[in-house]
């Protein structure tokens with residue numbers, strides 16, 4: 001068992017509020033990714049969970065036990081940092097075994113655990129090297145190994161892949177996910193990389209200015225973002241936004257154009273009429289001439305992406321991206337109309353920024 005419950009966690013540094021009031025219920029064995037832009041408080045939240053920072057208010061409960069007042073070493077967590085934090089003068093073997101030696105673990109057990117983790121992470125051939133004789137990716141595995149030999153049922157990761165090049169990052173991402181599937185320990189992983197979040201997480205907590213704006217399965221975060229911030233942060237390219245108003249007759253009106261949004265499932269009847277319509281680039285189609293539920297648009301440029309392409313259009317002073325087949329990208333005219341798949345769209349209140 002290794003569930004974690006964060007209850008109204010607040011944290012300030014001097015007069016600066018970093019965590020506003022974070023609540024999260026994490027189940028045993030989940031892979032949770034905390035995602036957000038630089039400075040939103042991700043690392044602070046992780047440090048508070050680990051006990052490296054105290055919170056000003058709130059509780060951290062692990063398996064039903066309040067650990068808020070406990071030292072990091074008493075919380076039974078393992079942590080992997082971005083900097084790896086390996087001991088430079090020690091061999092890989094010693095880096096792995098050191099914590100167990102300090103804890104007085106019997107020699108035989110230490111040897112077995114080092115052998116187990118070295119095999120698991122495929123670093124057996126590196127055991128007698130020093131960290132300076134390893135590549136970034138190898139160091140990172142040793143850092144993960146050092147966390148794993150502690151046999152903690154909870155493992156915290158703070159941007160562990162950010163020092164790796166793109167290819168190694170993609171490979172290690174897959175390995176980490178497989179490792180999680182093997183070990184089924186509870187993992188909390190901090191990153192500002194949305195691809196890591198989308199590919200690894202059972203659930204993603206999207207943070208903005210010290211608050212969790214959405215905590216859900218990555219696909220739900222992508223398809224039904226809870227706020228304009230989440231919609232703009234998750235997905236590449238960012239979701240398209242059109243400002244307009246609801247006319248009360250099932251239409252979204254922008255410029256002189258009315259778009260029928262009666263198919264849209266509002267969570268409750270909307271009170272706000274000033275809204276933002278959000279549409280992903282794959283839910284916009286280029287149509288010939290004028291079509292119902294479409295806006296006139298001018299092609300600004302196209303980007304070829306290999307398998308497909310992105311068309312960038314201007315419509316009522318707003319820049320919109322649409323995913324195009326290579327064939328369409330080659331033949332698309334300058335003046336077109338763009339039609340929106342409203343059943344996949346999002347509508348946000350302009351005032352609160354929240355999904356309606």
Ligand SMILES: Nc1ncnc2c1ncn2[C@@H]1O[C@H](COP(=O)(O)OP(=O)(O)OP(=O)(O)O)[C@@H](O)[C@H]1O
Nearest residue numbers: 013014018036037038039040041042043044045192
């Ligand atoms: N010990 C500290 N004293 C004062 N301010 C701090 C301290 N630690 C963090 N901060 C501030 O708290 C804010 C949140 O920092 P934090 O490291 O949690 O952000 P983050 O989301 O992890 O960002 P990044 O992705 O850049 O690491 C930042 O504005 C940072 O400058």
